[in-house]
Amino acid sequence: MGQITLKNVSKSFGATIIIPEIDLTIEDGEFVVFVGPSGCGKSTLLRLIAGLEDTSAGAIVIDGRDVTGEAPAKRKLAMVFQSYALYPHMTVAKNIAFPLKMAGEDKATIDRKVADAARILNLTNYLDRRPGQLSGGQRQRVAIGRAIVRQPSAFLFDEPLSNLDAALRGTMRLEISELHHQLKTTMIYVTHDQVEAMTMADKIVVLNAGNIEQVGSPMELYKTPKNLFVAGFIGSPKMNLINGAVAAKQGAATIGIRPEHMQISTSAGGWKATVGVAEHLGSDTFLHVNADGVGPLTVRADGEISVRHGDTVFLTPDPTKLHRFSEDGRAM
Amino acid sequence: MARAVSTRRKAAFTAAAWLVAFVIFFPILYTILTSFKTEPEAIAGFSLFPSWTSENYVEVQTQRDYFKPFMNSVVISVGSTLLALLVAIPAAWSMAFSPTKRTKDILMWMLSTKMMPAVAVLVPIYLIFRDTGLLDTRIGLTVMLTLINLPIVVWMLYTYFREIPGEILEASRMDGASLLNEIVYVLTPMAIPGIASTMLLNIILAWNEAFWTIRLTTTNAAPLTAFIASFSSPQGLFWAKLSAASTLAIAPILIMGWFSQRQLVRGLTFGAVK
Numbered sequence: 001m002g003q004i005t006l007k008n009v010s011k012s013f014g015a016t017i018i019i020p021e022i023d024l025t026i027e028d029g030e031f032v033v034f035v036g037p038s039g040c041g042k043s044t045l046l047r048l049i050a051g052l053e054d055t056s057a058g059a060i061v062i063d064g065r066d067v068t069g070e071a072p073a074k075r076k077l078a079m080v081f082q083s084y085a086l087y088p089h090m091t092v093a094k095n096i097a098f099p100l101k102m103a104g105e106d107k108a109t110i111d112r113k114v115a116d117a118a119r120i121l122n123l124t125n126y127l128d129r130r131p132g133q134l135s136g137g138q139r140q141r142v143a144i145g146r147a148i149v150r151q152p153s154a155f156l157f158d159e160p161l162s163n164l165d166a167a168l169r170g171t172m173r174l175e176i177s178e179l180h181h182q183l184k185t186t187m188i189y190v191t192h193d194q195v196e197a198m199t200m201a202d203k204i205v206v207l208n209a210g211n212i213e214q215v216g217s218p219m220e221l222y223k224t225p226k227n228l229f230v231a232g233f234i235g236s237p238k239m240n241l242i243n244g245a246v247a248a249k250q251g252a253a254t255i256g257i258r259p260e261h262m263q264i265s266t267s268a269g270g271w272k273a274t275v276g277v278a279e280h281l282g283s284d285t286f287l288h289v290n291a292d293g294v295g296p297l298t299v300r301a302d303g304e305i306s307v308r309h310g311d312t313v314f315l316t317p318d319p320t321k322l323h324r325f326s327e328d329g330r331a332m
Numbered sequence: 333m334a335r336a337v338s339t340r341r342k343a344a345f346t347a348a349a350w351l352v353a354f355v356i357f358f359p360i361l362y363t364i365l366t367s368f369k370t371e372p373e374a375i376a377g378f379s380l381f382p383s384w385t386s387e388n389y390v391e392v393q394t395q396r397d398y399f400k401p402f403m404n405s406v407v408i409s410v411g412s413t414l415l416a417l418l419v420a421i422p423a424a425w426s427m428a429f430s431p432t433k434r435t436k437d438i439l440m441w442m443l444s445t446k447m448m449p450a451v452a453v454l455v456p457i458y459l460i461f462r463d464t465g466l467l468d469t470r471i472g473l474t475v476m477l478t479l480i481n482l483p484i485v486v487w488m489l490y491t492y493f494r495e496i497p498g499e500i501l502e503a504s505r506m507d508g509a510s511l512l513n514e515i516v517y518v519l520t521p522m523a524i525p526g527i528a529s530t531m532l533l534n535i536i537l538a539w540n541e542a543f544w545t546i547r548l549t550t551t552n553a554a555p556l557t558a559f560i561a562s563f564s565s566p567q568g569l570f571w572a573k574l575s576a577a578s579t580l581a582i583a584p585i586l587i588m589g590w591f592s593q594r595q596l597v598r599g600l601t602f603g604a605v606k
Contacts, residue, residue, distance in 0.1 A: 102507055
């Protein structure tokens with residue numbers, strides 16, 4: 001079990017409101033990602049759930065039990081920190097065993113569970129090493145190992161991959177997703193990286209200045225963003241947001257079109273544009289163009305197209321994929 | 333990017349470093365050499381070649397018992413260090429892990445007491461010691477050295493504890509550790525190197541303290557600093573014996589410092605470089 005409900009939860013530090021009242025339900029077994037820019041309150045929200053911060057108001061309910069005033073250890077949650085937070089004086093085995101030792105488990109059970117966790121996480125050969133002798137990815141695995149041995153009702157991940165290099169981040173992302181499929185335990189994952197959010201989540205919670213902007217599946221957020229903030233935050237490269245006469249023609253204050261939803265032609269199309277930078281990745285081509293009467297746009301084309309800096313191209317946005325936003329930034 | 337340094341430059345820096353080290357070490361070396369001279373040799377003028385007599389050491393031990401002030405030094409320096417740690421560990425702990433708005437002010441205030449010249453409070457301290465019967469007692473001196481070194485001990489430990497990442501403590505809380513478990517299994521093992529080098533440095537400071545140890549003792553509790561000073565008597569200076577006494581006084585701390593230099597350097601530079 002691992003259903004987590006936040007009821008009117010808020011957090012203030014003195015007069016500064018970090019999180020205004022929030023209501024959120026995370027279902028058992030869900031992989032939920034809190035995503036948002038730095039300082040949006042996503043880590044604070046996670047820490048409130050963990051019990052590492054006290055709520056200013058509201059209630060946190062885990063599996064029907066109000067845990068708002070309870071100590072972190074009593075909430076049956078496990079957390080993986082950004083800095084790994086391993087105990088540097090203990091071996092890998094002792095790090096993983098620590099929560100079991102604290103729970104008063106007998107030695108045979110501890111040994112068995114540590115061996116199981118080490119096998120799942122490919123750490124069997126490193127059990128006698130100290131954290132200082134491990135690579136970043138291995139350290140993160142130890143931190144995950146320490147979390148899984150407790151068999152918690154939910155895992156909390158606080159930007160666990162942000163200290164790793166890009167290649168390792170990709171691998172670890174897959175490993176965590178696989179782990180979720182294997183364990184089927186609720187996971188709450190905080191990140192500012194929307195690619196992590198899109199690839200891992202069952203449900204994404206987009207946060208901005210402590211407020212929940214939108215909750216939904218990755219595809220819901222991608223296809224039907226509720227407002228300009230979500231439209232601009234979800235998707236990589238970002239959605240092109242266009243104001244002025246072009247938007248007014250569509251009866252909106254702002255229109256949005258994703259880079260992959262425009263057709264590129266070198267002969268004819270809706271918007272005439274001059275190529276500024278062309279990024280050729282082989283699988284895709286990204287063009288950063290300046291369109292006449294529209295402004296700067298990013299366009300994505302499948303595969304390789306041979307355009308260079310200074311070339312003229314014509315862009316035709318797919319009218320069915322056009323997003324329209326009102327003056328107050330809401331989707332129309 | 334590392335700067336390229338030519339071999340000649342490196343050699344020049346090395347030579348300069350050795351020269352500075354030699355200049356600093358020379359007084360100690362000369363004291364040791366003088367301790368192996370006869371009294372006439374010692375006052376005759378500058379000479380680096382003693383006659384290698386051991387009579388000064390024999391006389392120092394027979395005329396005035398070396399072991400009594402030595403034991404006083406051990407008891408006072410170790411005692412004051414343990415007492416200081418007993419007070420400073422919880423103090424530094426709470427300031428590092430539960431700081432308040434006034435924590436920095438308190439730390440600065442503690443440090444500011446070290447800026448005051450000791451002689452400014454000599455009379456009141458002396459009178460307090462006299463009236464409470466603490467003059468020339470090991471307990472009195474231990475308390476005194478505890479108090480004068482406490483600010484440094486608190487500062488050092490505070491710096492060490494601040495280096496322990498807060499997330500590790502939070503992780504242990506998530507892992508179900510009680511406050512006691514957190515202290516026993518996580519904090520203490522991580523803080524031991526810091527506590528050890530603080531202890532080491534404080535023992536050295538207390539061992540070398542001369543202002544209060546000379547002024548608040550006569551015979552019973554006099555440590556090695558007072559023992560050395562006693563060779564500068566109204567009857568005249570006995571350079572060779574004074575040097576022998578000094579060598580005997582600094583020898584234990586020099587040996588301890590030599591064996592623990594890595595810990596000491598780490599202790600002194602901790603927090604300076606991330």
